[in-house]
Amino acid sequence: MTAQYYFDHAASAPRRDEVADAMQRWQHGVVGNPSGSHRAARDARRAVEESRDEVAAFVGAKPGGVIFTAGGTESCHLAIAGVTEAHRRDHERSVIVVSSIEHSAVLDAAQFMAREHDDVEVRYAEVDNDGVIDLESLREQLDEDVAIVSVMTANNETGVCQPLDGVNSLSKGHVPGGVPTHTDAIAAAPWLYLPVVTGSMDLISLCAHKLGGPVNAGALIMRREVAIEAMVPGGGQERGRRGGTVDVAACVGFATAVRLTAKELTDVNDRVIDFQHKLCAALSFLPGCAITAPGVAKVPGTVHVTFNGIASDELLFLLDQEGVCASAASSCSSGAAVASHVLAAMHVEPSRAAGSLRLSMGPETTEVEVDALIGILSSVVYRLTNEN
Amino acid sequence: MDSSVAAGLLVEQGHEVVGATLKLWGGVSDSGCCSVADVDDARRVAQLLGIDHHVFNYTDEFNRHVVEPFIDAHVRGQSPNPCIECNRHIKFDLLFERAERLGFDAVATGHHARVVEHDGRRELLRGADAQKDQSYVLGYLDDAHLRKLVLPIGDMEKSEVREHAARFGLPTWDKPDSQDVCFIEASKGREVFLRRRIALTPATIVDRRTGEVLGQTDAAELMTVGQRRGVLPDRDGEKRFVSSVDVSAGRVEVGRLEDVVVSRLRLIQTSLSFTHDALANGARVLVQWSAHGTAQIATLRYDGEWYLDLAKPARPVAPGQSVVMYRADEPSIVEGAAIVSRA
Numbered sequence: 001m002t003a004q005y006y007f008d009h010a011a012s013a014p015r016r017d018e019v020a021d022a023m024q025r026w027q028h029g030v031v032g033n034p035s036g037s038h039r040a041a042r043d044a045r046r047a048v049e050e051s052r053d054e055v056a057a058f059v060g061a062k063p064g065g066v067i068f069t070a071g072g073t074e075s076c077h078l079a080i081a082g083v084t085e086a087h088r089r090d091h092e093r094s095v096i097v098v099s100s101i102e103h104s105a106v107l108d109a110a111q112f113m114a115r116e117h118d119d120v121e122v123r124y125a126e127v128d129n130d131g132v133i134d135l136e137s138l139r140e141q142l143d144e145d146v147a148i149v150s151v152m153t154a155n156n157e158t159g160v161c162q163p164l165d166g167v168n169s170l171s172k173g174h175v176p177g178g179v180p181t182h183t184d185a186i187a188a189a190p191w192l193y194l195p196v197v198t199g200s201m202d203l204i205s206l207c208a209h210k211l212g213g214p215v216n217a218g219a220l221i222m223r224r225e226v227a228i229e230a231m232v233p234g235g236g237q238e239r240g241r242r243g244g245t246v247d248v249a250a251c252v253g254f255a256t257a258v259r260l261t262a263k264e265l266t267d268v269n270d271r272v273i274d275f276q277h278k279l280c281a282a283l284s285f286l287p288g289c290a291i292t293a294p295g296v297a298k299v300p301g302t303v304h305v306t307f308n309g310i311a312s313d314e315l316l317f318l319l320d321q322e323g324v325c326a327s328a329a330s331s332c333s334s335g336a337a338v339a340s341h342v343l344a345a346m347h348v349e350p351s352r353a354a355g356s357l358r359l360s361m362g363p364e365t366t367e368v369e370v371d372a373l374i375g376i377l378s379s380v381v382y383r384l385t386n387e388n
Numbered sequence: 389m390d391s392s393v394a395a396g397l398l399v400e401q402g403h404e405v406v407g408a409t410l411k412l413w414g415g416v417s418d419s420g421c422c423s424v425a426d427v428d429d430a431r432r433v434a435q436l437l438g439i440d441h442h443v444f445n446y447t448d449e450f451n452r453h454v455v456e457p458f459i460d461a462h463v464r465g466q467s468p469n470p471c472i473e474c475n476r477h478i479k480f481d482l483l484f485e486r487a488e489r490l491g492f493d494a495v496a497t498g499h500h501a502r503v504v505e506h507d508g509r510r511e512l513l514r515g516a517d518a519q520k521d522q523s524y525v526l527g528y529l530d531d532a533h534l535r536k537l538v539l540p541i542g543d544m545e546k547s548e549v550r551e552h553a554a555r556f557g558l559p560t561w562d563k564p565d566s567q568d569v570c571f572i573e574a575s576k577g578r579e580v581f582l583r584r585r586i587a588l589t590p591a592t593i594v595d596r597r598t599g600e601v602l603g604q605t606d607a608a609e610l611m612t613v614g615q616r617r618g619v620l621p622d623r624d625g626e627k628r629f630v631s632s633v634d635v636s637a638g639r640v641e642v643g644r645l646e647d648v649v650v651s652r653l654r655l656i657q658t659s660l661s662f663t664h665d666a667l668a669n670g671a672r673v674l675v676q677w678s679a680h681g682t683a684q685i686a687t688l689r690y691d692g693e694w695y696l697d698l699a700k701p702a703r704p705v706a707p708g709q710s711v712v713m714y715r716a717d718e719p720s721i722v723e724g725a726a727i728v729s730r731a
Contacts, residue, residue, distance in 0.1 A: 313444045317490055320440075336411035336427075336445035354448075384489060 005369050005376070007326045009210070010156060010187060010302055010360035016212035022256040023214065026249035034246050035237060044248045051255035055219050058258040059185070059204050060195025065222035067238045068246055068254075072186045072207030075220040076105035078231050078242065079182040079203045080150060084113050084120060085229035087147035093119050094147040097179075099133045099162070100124040100345040105205075106150050106184055107341075125151070130293040131160040131346045139170050146171075146179045153188035153198055157329035157342045157358060158292050159302030161188070161197075168200035180226045186210055186218075190261060190362065191269060191299040202226050206258075208250070212363070213257030217250035261363075268363045273300040275361055275370045282374045286381045290352065292343075301362060304329065306348060307355035310384050315357055318380040324373060329358035389558065390498030392433040393549050394540040396556040398496055399437050406492075407434040407441040412450040412478065413571040433558055444486070446478050453477035455571055459585055462609040465633035466708030468727075469525075469679075470569055476528050484536060494538045501526050502542035503534050509664055510534035512722040514714075516543045524679050527712030527725030528661045579610055589635050593620060596631050596643035608635045613706040631704050649701035653677075653686075653711060655694045655726040662724035673713040673723060677705050683714055694726070 006014065026047065032040030034048045049063070056063040069075045080096060087094045094117075096110040110122045123146075125138035133151055142149070149171040154161045164183055172178035182203040185194055189206055198204050203226060207218035222228075228241060235243035280291050280303055288308035307315065312328035313336075319326050330340035343353040359373065398405045409430045427443055434441030454473045461468045479497070487495050500515030501523040510531055515521040529537065541549050572581045582588060591608035594601050603620050605611060611619075615630045619642055631648035632641045642648070653675075660666075667673065669690040674683040675698070685699040696711065705711070709728050715721040 311486075313442070314486060314490060317442055336443040336447075338414075338445055338447070350448075 007359040009362035023249040023253040051251035054255040067220045069218045071218040073105040075205040075218045077109040080109040082228040083148040086227035093145040095145045097141045097149045101342045130296045150182040153185040156187040158304045159298035161297040208254035211257040214253040217254040303359045306352040310355040322376045394498040397540040414447040465635040467706035468708040496538040514720045591638040596641040614704045651701045653696040656729045659727035672716040677711040
């Protein structure tokens with residue numbers, strides 16, 4: 001078996017040992033139902049609430065604003081659908097405004113609501129060629145019917161950071177009474193200091209597995225109280241905002257992951273940003289290669305490039321053969337690489353978009369791995385271009 | 389199931405095998421082909437066989453080379469075979485090129501046909517199971533393709549393939565064979581597919597011999613040359629066959645069998661393809677123009693352009709259909725293929 005070089009943290013980060021250790025206690029024998037009243041239940045409840053405190057602190061919100069969900073997609077769905085449903089109660093029309101580069105967790109939730117309800121409409125704010133939201137385009141979408149504005153903190157494919165303060169100012173200042181704002185901070189969370197970066201936004205979506213925590217653990221965090229309807233009301237858990245028994249082990253694993261991420265944030269950023277620069281410098285010499293959005297702020301862990309005249313499928317196949325795990329960043333549910341809606345929104349030519357590659361790193365990525373990646377990627381690209 | 393067993397047999401023979409599913413159609417489908425479930429099944433089979441599995445996305449190319457030409461051909465009143473076009477342009481063109489770039493020695497499929505080495509040349513033969521033979525859809529492959537193609541189940545009866553599938557513990561072993569055009573929903577059919585994409589043309593149905601107007605159709609594009617079923621079904625019980633479709637003139641000609649039979653098939657010159665050297669003017673061949681049709685004796689002739697003279701008159705053949713030529717003395721061996729321009 002060829003050595004494994006893992007450059008797909010943005011898809012799922014390696015599980016941290018500390019996470020597995022912390023979860024262990026809650027995966028054997030009696031684990032009380034946190035909603036109960038006896039000692040086992042109280043123990044479980046305490047673990048959940050301590051986890052809630054840590055997740056709240058990670059984004060700089062109050063613990064009462066944390067709604068635990070089974071992952072990031074559910075969190076985004078709850079934000080979009082839950083706030084829109086609440087808006088529909090006392091409005092004739094409800095408009096969901098999203099950027100055109102949102103993750104499908106947000107886009108599909110918005111489109112689902114518009115499909116199900118004649119009084120719901122989705123509007124899209126455009127991005128510029130660097131994949132940064134065009135605030136003028138956002139402003140044009142805003143009127144008194146808007147129920148929620150959702151713009152991600154950093155894009156999951158390109159890593160490009162979004163001007164959330166501008167988004168929030170427009171959403172609050174341009175509509176009488178202000179509009180609730182949501183940000184999918186899932187791709188940003190391993191890198192950015194969320195209490196500041198997302199500080200203006202009302203609702204924040206997180207998930208644990210991009211931080212080295214368990215999958216099926218996420219949260220929607222309310223920085224300010226926003227009217228929201230539960231999507232799964234049964235049971236009334238999470239203050240009536242998300243029914244279902246809370247998974248203690250998942251909460252504890254999630255909390256451990258955010259604690260470690262926060263603790264190491266500066267060190268990891270310092271180290272990985274050097275890798276990012278090194279990779280970009282090396283890759284920019286490869287034939288047909290273009291660094292995506294070279295001039296704008298991106299999370300350090302992501303290097304997104306496109307190759308003219310090379311198919312992602314072939315690139316990924318040969319990288320896989322050499323032990324490199326990477327991704328085209330956009331794939332359909334079958335696993336096939338598909339044209340990226342993010343790159344399309346950035347007006348990247350289709351021939352280039354078909355050759356996209358995302359290399360994403362994390363806390364345990366080493367310089368040796370980065371150097372190996374550069375060597376392997378170069379030989380694969382030369383092989384594919386010479387024979388083309 | 390056929391491709392799963394093909395993969396399993398190759399693994400058993402000690403080859404280094406990688407499974408690939410081609411994602412071809414991005415639209416709605418109920419054929420099971422290209423669906424997420426289909427890919428999941430293929431991935432599971434690969435896991436059971438202990439091989440890697442990849443999904444290759446060819447949806448743009450499939451649309452460009454297969455679906456759009458299929459629609460355009462209907463606009464011109466022609467009836468192409470999309471499976472043949474897919475084999476020509478996707479499987480045995482793009483996939484072969486990709487396999488070579490990625491360092492593979494051969495591409496294996498689960499088609500019921502055989503590749504046999506004979507006098508230093510590779511020949512394409514009909515599959516051993518006459519009921520399942522798929523040599524027709526592979527008719528355009530030439531010697532260079534055949535050198536890279538492995539067909540592990542071509543010399544098996546279907547029942548034998550099923551036994552291997554069960555032996556390998558493959559979960560798809562009782563899955564029905566895929567039959568229909570993968571991008572057309574079987575529950576809705578070609579008509580719904582075309583109506584969503586083009587305006588269908590009303591046409592007058594006239595008797596080919598007398599010129600008498602016999603009726604109307606609201607979609608000339610859905611009338612196929614050679615078709616009998618559904619042609620003026622309620623008129624007088626007479627069996628009539630479509631002999632020509634002129635979409636732009638809004639005219640469909642029909643007639644009794646003896647009025648419409650053809651004995652010459654004109655070929656699109658650029659479509660003519662031979663497995664090895666070109667056949668000579670006057671060569672006797674067996675020709676087949678549908679996937680499971682019966683082969684007929686014919687003579688390949690040239691009078692400035694190539695055509696086929698049929699030994700026995702036949703029901704008209706739709707322009708756009710592929711005709712595959714087999715050796716007259718060895719009726720199993722494919723010699724070439726071409727697209728019919730007019731009958």
